[in-house]
Amino acid sequence: MTYVRELIAPQPAPLAPARPVTGARIAAIAILILWALFAAGLVAMVVGGWDQDKFLRYGPRYLNGLWTTISLVCLAVVFGALLSLPIAFARMSQNRALNGIAYAYVYVFRSTPLLAQLFLIYYGLGSFKPQLESVGLWWFFREAWYCGLLSFVLNTAAYQAEILRGAIESVPRGQHEGAAALGLSKRVAFGKIILPQALIVALRPYGNELVLMIKGSAVVAIVTVYDLMGETRYAFSRTFDYQAYLWAAIFYLAIVETLRHVWAFLEARLTRHLKR
């Protein structure tokens, strides 16, 4: 009778295969080195070209510009959301004429550049000075800030109407029918059942729209509003120092990245009941 007399001594774990040096790895390291060089160059430019005088003169102006950008975007998004409601409902209505008008509005404002819309409002409507004065609206169209706000509101309303419409239409029919079966009136069903589900779908596109708005708001600098971009252009035109643009880039990147992370957190928080 044979049996095992001695156990095999424990063996060391097999060696991990050496990771081959592939072309991708070399390329990756090369690109990362390039990025590091860029970053080092940026830091060197800021440290080497540091000027206390310029910093004290233009630093507060940058913060002012930052505040202008943020307030402009926030107001535009809020007013745009209000304006987008009737457009979205018109777009979903059975009425041919209403639907057509809303569609035309959305199409026109989504397929022309924001810059052209801004020029049309600021320079274009601004050329009707006597008529506007007689209506009592000249104070509005005289100010570049108001014109920028108006063009942003009109522009973002078109985008937000499409977001809202898509979200509401993404709620399945069964939800409407379920609400009707429970005897809820149309309005209660919309407010309590359809809209909450639609807004969760719309959350991510709304975040994207906010980021696009922040980036788009830089165009008001061209019509003499001193937002972040405007202050940057001012500082550059005075000093011819390339750092002006780098600081603006840092500010914009910081805003957008913060917003992105806040939005990701919000989304995770608001959809936690949907996780399986």
Next chain:
Amino acid sequence: MSGFFSALFSALDPLCGPVGLFSLFGSGTLVACGEAGWGDEIAFGVGITISLALATLPVGLFLGFLIALAAQSEEKLLRRATGIYTTIFRGLPELLTLFIVYYGLQILIQSVLASLGYEGRVEINAFLAGMVALAVVFSSYSSEVLLSAFRAIPRGQYEAGDALGLHRGRTMRLIVLPQLIRIALPGLTNLWLILLKDTSYVSVIGLADILRQTGIAARVSKEAFFFYFIASLLYLILAMISSFGLGFVERWAKRAETAR
């Protein structure tokens, strides 16, 4: 021969040709062609806008394709390198990117030339700067579109390519790429329309595109509303034509699906 072609092009010019919009309806008005009006200047601007967008598209698509390839590689460092690129250029306003490229390239070239012993002023071409800036922005957006299209193609397709004995380049070209185009086309259509609108920013650095030409006309003639309205209308028409044309391309790309 070249004379024949230029004659053909001027005959088919949709704005200022013999059957152009401006020559038919604009004669005697502000948008008449030739010396009398601004029609031919605006037509030139339309040409610049279209050629800038068309020149940017292949560069941006190619860069975006490379970035998408890198972003789905197994190499972690490569993914991180592309992550930095897309984060930066999707976070910066297009206008700021344009300024950074325009002035940055100028400073870069000037300092390189200065180190070689040349001490002159360097003026960079606005068309080139606009093209580089727009291509960079376009590539970072299109890489996301292409990446999600890559992810929609199942692994089995690559394995089938291996099983047939195709090497990787041929698998990519014959099996993956045709499906990739079909999946990515709606997203790329969107990006093309955005690109067409973004070309308006180059008017700020002095390139004679639609918005710049109409702006000059508006300032000289004091008819700002009319000319900016024309500019918006031209952009609208360009967007309509492209979405119409790209609808055809989409149907062409989907022809195998509908037959099934």
